Each structure stands twice: as C-alpha cells, then as structure tokens.
Amino acid sequence: MNLINQITTYKTNEQMFWNLNPHTNPLSHSTMLFAYYCDNSFYPIGTIFFVGNFGIMLSASHVFDEGLSKSNHNQQVADLLAKGKYHVDVKGDLGFAAIRFNSKNDTVSNITFISIEHIAACVPGDIFYASPVYHDSLIPIEYLSIKPTMPEIGTKVFSCGYTNFDYDRKNGLPLDEIKSGRFNWRDNLSFDFAVYEGEITNIYVNKFVKSYLNAPCFSVNYKIPPGLSGGPTLTKNGFVCGVNSASLVNESLISLIYPSIFTSLKTTMRIGGLTLNKIAPICDHMSFGNISTDGSEKDIKYSIEHDSLCVYHKWFKYLDNQIYENKYDEESGIFAKPRARNKKISIGIGPPITEEPSHTTGHTDRVSGGSADQAD
Incomplete structure (x- = not known):
C-alpha cells in the first residue's frame, strides 16, 4: 500500500x-x-x-x-x-x-x-x-x-x-x-x-x-x-x-x-572524538542522494546575469558556494572552476534546455513551458 x-x-x-x-x-x-x-x-x-x-x-x-x-x-x-x-x-x-x-x-x-x-x-x-x-x-x-x-x-x-x-x-x-x-x-x-x-x-x-x-x-x-x-x-x-x-x-x-535549491546547509557528524563539518547547497544534496526527489530537478533551469548579459543553463553542479561555468566534465562529474563572483542568479521551471541562447538580455524567474498558469 x-x-x-x-x-x-x-x-x-x-x-x-x-x-x-x-x-x-x-x-x-x-x-x-x-x-x-x-x-x-x-x-x-x-x-x-x-x-x-x-x-x-x-x-x-x-x-x-x-x-x-x-x-x-x-x-x-x-x-x-x-x-x-x-x-x-x-x-x-x-x-x-x-x-x-x-x-x-x-x-x-x-x-x-x-x-x-x-x-x-x-x-x-x-x-x-x-x-x-x-x-x-x-x-x-x-x-x-x-x-x-x-x-x-x-x-x-x-x-x-x-x-x-x-x-x-x-x-x-x-x-x-x-x-x-x-x-x-x-x-x-x-x-x-x-x-x-x-x-x-x-x-x-x-x-x-x-x-x-x-x-x-x-x-x-x-x-x-x-x-x-x-x-x-x-x-x-x-x-x-x-x-x-x-x-x-x-x-x-x-x-x-x-527557489531554495541554492540554500547551503551545514551538517556535523561526530564519530567518537572526531567532529566533521560540511557546508553544501541543497542542489548538491539532491545530486548526491542525501535528499530524495522524483527526479524532476533536471527540469530546473537557471540564468546568470553578468555584464548586462543573461546566459541560460541546464541543471548543474554548484559547489563550495561558487557559480561554475557550464562546462561539464562527464568523466569527473563536475563543472569548470568559477568565472566570476557577484553574479545575479535567477531560476525557473521549464523543460530541459537543449540549446543555450547567447547574449540574451534581462533575466528570468518565470515558468517557460509546461502547463502551469502564471500570476504575479
């Protein structure tokens, strides 16, 4: 049941x-x-x-x-x-x-x-x-x-x-x-x-x-x-x-x-006299299986606004509280090192993106695709 x-x-x-x-x-x-x-x-x-x-x-x-x-x-x-x-x-x-x-x-x-x-x-x-x-x-x-x-x-x-x-x-x-x-x-x-x-x-x-x-x-x-x-x-x-x-x-x-997937959470493990601390974003916990999902996180997209340009990306690895380039290494399972800090992040829901538009102005925090109605 x-x-x-x-x-x-x-x-x-x-x-x-x-x-x-x-x-x-x-x-x-x-x-x-x-x-x-x-x-x-x-x-x-x-x-x-x-x-x-x-x-x-x-x-x-x-x-x-x-x-x-x-x-x-x-x-x-x-x-x-x-x-x-x-x-x-x-x-x-x-x-x-x-x-x-x-x-x-x-x-x-x-x-x-x-x-x-x-x-x-x-x-x-x-x-x-x-x-x-x-x-x-x-x-x-x-x-x-x-x-x-x-x-x-x-x-x-x-x-x-x-x-x-x-x-x-x-x-x-x-x-x-x-x-x-x-x-x-x-x-x-x-x-x-x-x-x-x-x-x-x-x-x-x-x-x-x-x-x-x-x-x-x-x-x-x-x-x-x-x-x-x-x-x-x-x-x-x-x-x-x-x-x-x-x-x-x-x-x-x-x-x-x-909207909470970029939130970082600290965890502490005590094994005997040893204390281990770790801070990782929620999206990493999803990727590692620490948080159980239905798999739909692959449909989450995000945009990074920098120098008046907005680049759209697929689901990604977000490590050590830094934004990583969308250069994914299939073998290692991680993204390239960060390009810059102080970037504005917006996220939304939509189907997986197969192509990334270049030099798109503005930023998105809206639903694109799907059948959900929108209201401000």
Missing part, C-alpha cells in the same frame, strides 16, 4: 480533512512535531519532516521565527534571519527539536527526541532546512521524497501536519521529563495529526504579496489550521510539492521548493 493510500484509508468520501493516528500511521515516521525549548520548558509550535536518508529536514521559516520571538531570545539572530544572512548553529539554552511518535500503549508513548543543530533558510521565502545532531549511532530514518518543480493548477494535493495543541502554554512542558522518557504525553499534551485534501487553485510565480509571502507559492482551496505550518503538501503520488505556509479566508498558501 503506497503512502497516499495509507493516508486516505481513514477518510470518508465526503471528508475534506481528517485525523491520523500519530503513533501508527506511516506518515508520522517522517512528518514530526516541531518545537522549541528554553529555560527547561518545551513548546510545540508546528510541523517538520525528513526529506532524505541523511537526516535533512524541511519546514517553514515563520515557525522557526515564532520560536525565537516567543522565547524572547537572541534578537540579533532574529534580525540576521530576517535579512537572509544566516546559517544558525543552535546552541545554549534555546533549542529546537523534532518529536517522532513511534508507538503507544495505554499509559506511555515511545518517542524519539531529535535535537536540531543547524538551520538554514531560503529568504525571502518561507522555507528552512535543518540538520540534526549526528552521532555514529544514528536513528533509522524514514523520509519523504520531494518534487522540486512546479505542479499544475487543478492538481489534487494533501496537506499534512500537527494542530490543535492543548497544553500549558504559559509554562510549557517539562523538558527534562521529555528527554528522560518520563513525560506522560497522553495526560499532558493533546493534538491532532491532520490531513487536508483539495486542489491547487493558482500559482504565484514571483510572490503572493511582499508583506505576506514574498516568494513563489501556490494556493489551495482549503484553509489549513495553525500548527500545520511547516508540514508537507503531497501529490497523489506521495511526493512533497510544497511546504505549508499561510492561511487566507478560504484558501491556503503553499511555498514552492525550487
């Missing part, structure tokens, strides 16, 4: 939203509760999910910002986030974590507490990537595969996540009891693990509204509740086509993934 069948088994024909069991449904093994903690208190605020066997996670930036603002912690970090100047190493008394519910009996829950060590976001979009605290004994990971390219209007989709949190919001939950496994989840925290079903109604190629969601996104014909933010929106084939971002009166906005 595929993932969508496992999700829709629990709905009736008339339902547009329904709840899943977070302890038994397979979706809960990859889609987790997201929370922040400070002063030994733990506060659930949203949803986060795995997107590859390397442990990389994906969620909504505004949920992370909410944790910073509610904790009244580190305004300097919050300012850097807003300006898009960040890789955040989560240290000290403020932390972020994912909670995976593994199983449940009458009195206790078997959970996995996954501490988040590094966070990097795609600004001005509403997406962030995160990596956990890695050790040589890593937990088994179940994950979702993403569809980086643009979906079509009318596509049936499913938005998933945690909502209706009911707990002592003033004092939070006791962090030490949660980490030690002594916390009684059944009596002290209630929530819903919900799925909303509908269709894509519009696609905003550039942004929705600058002050609301200033990045490419699409709208759906249902309203997601608080808490689902940061959760995945899935296609009927079970691929993540967007990240839950915002609710309107009768619709919701879902952030598209492709």
Whole structure:
C-alpha cells in the first residue's frame, strides 16, 4: 500500500480533512512535531519532516521565527534571519527539536527526541532546512521524497501536519521529563495529526504579496489550521510539492521548493572524538542522494546575469558556494572552476534546455513551458 493510500484509508468520501493516528500511521515516521525549548520548558509550535536518508529536514521559516520571538531570545539572530544572512548553529539554552511518535500503549508513548543543530533558510521565502545532531549511532530514518518543480493548477494535493495543541502554554512542558522518557504525553499534551485534501487553485510565480509571502507559492482551496505550518503538501503520488505556509479566508498558501535549491546547509557528524563539518547547497544534496526527489530537478533551469548579459543553463553542479561555468566534465562529474563572483542568479521551471541562447538580455524567474498558469 503506497503512502497516499495509507493516508486516505481513514477518510470518508465526503471528508475534506481528517485525523491520523500519530503513533501508527506511516506518515508520522517522517512528518514530526516541531518545537522549541528554553529555560527547561518545551513548546510545540508546528510541523517538520525528513526529506532524505541523511537526516535533512524541511519546514517553514515563520515557525522557526515564532520560536525565537516567543522565547524572547537572541534578537540579533532574529534580525540576521530576517535579512537572509544566516546559517544558525543552535546552541545554549534555546533549542529546537523534532518529536517522532513511534508507538503507544495505554499509559506511555515511545518517542524519539531529535535535537536540531543547524538551520538554514531560503529568504525571502518561507522555507528552512535543518540538520540534526549526528552521532555514529544514528536513528533509522524514514523520509519523504520531494518534487522540486512546479505542479499544475487543478492538481489534487494533501496537506499534512500537527494542530490543535492543548497544553500549558504559559509554562510549557517539562523538558527534562521529555528527554528522560518520563513525560506522560497522553495526560499532558493533546493534538491532532491532520490531513487536508483539495486542489491547487493558482500559482504565484514571483510572490503572493511582499508583506505576506514574498516568494513563489501556490494556493489551495482549503484553509489549513495553525500548527500545520511547516508540514508537507503531497501529490497523489506521495511526493512533497510544497511546504505549508499561510492561511487566507478560504484558501491556503503553499511555498514552492525550487527557489531554495541554492540554500547551503551545514551538517556535523561526530564519530567518537572526531567532529566533521560540511557546508553544501541543497542542489548538491539532491545530486548526491542525501535528499530524495522524483527526479524532476533536471527540469530546473537557471540564468546568470553578468555584464548586462543573461546566459541560460541546464541543471548543474554548484559547489563550495561558487557559480561554475557550464562546462561539464562527464568523466569527473563536475563543472569548470568559477568565472566570476557577484553574479545575479535567477531560476525557473521549464523543460530541459537543449540549446543555450547567447547574449540574451534581462533575466528570468518565470515558468517557460509546461502547463502551469502564471500570476504575479
């Protein structure tokens, strides 16, 4: 039984939203509760999910910002986030974590507490990537595969996540009891693990509204509740086509993934006394298989604007935060060394490019080809 069948088994024909069991449904093994903690208190605020066997996670930036603002912690970090100047190493008394519910009996829950060590976001979009605290004994990971390219209007989709949190919001939950496994989840925290079903109604190629969601996104014909933010929106084939971002009166906005592929994420691995650090862009993680995709990243194109010229390129390798020439070495699998820094990058979705136009003026961040409608 595929993932969508496992999700829709629990709905009736008339339902547009329904709840899943977070302890038994397979979706809960990859889609987790997201929370922040400070002063030994733990506060659930949203949803986060795995997107590859390397442990990389994906969620909504505004949920992370909410944790910073509610904790009244580190305004300097919050300012850097807003300006898009960040890789955040989560240290000290403020932390972020994912909670995976593994199983449940009458009195206790078997959970996995996954501490988040590094966070990097795609600004001005509403997406962030995160990596956990890695050790040589890593937990088994179940994950979702993403569809980086643009979906079509009318596509049936499913938005998933945690909502209706009911707990002592003033004092939070006791962090030490949660980490030690002594916390009684059944009596002290209630929530819903919900799925909303509908269709894509519009696609905003550039942004929705600058002050609301200033990045490419699409709208759906249902309203997601608080808490689902940061959760995945899935296609009927079970691929993540967007990240839950915002609710309107009768619709919701879902952030598209492709603008975030140049975001670089730091990962740290500890093996005994050895600590290994690496920073790599998301597109590299896709190329190396650390992030699972449907293969549609080959349809992503990008343009480099330099000296009033715009050159269009196919899918490429993007290494060490530098832009590489489109001279691909099939044997080595890498591009030539960088020509210049300080180039403006724009990306869009379209069929693979077989020829590169020369001396094309302007730059593109639009859809070319395909059947997706466009709206500014």
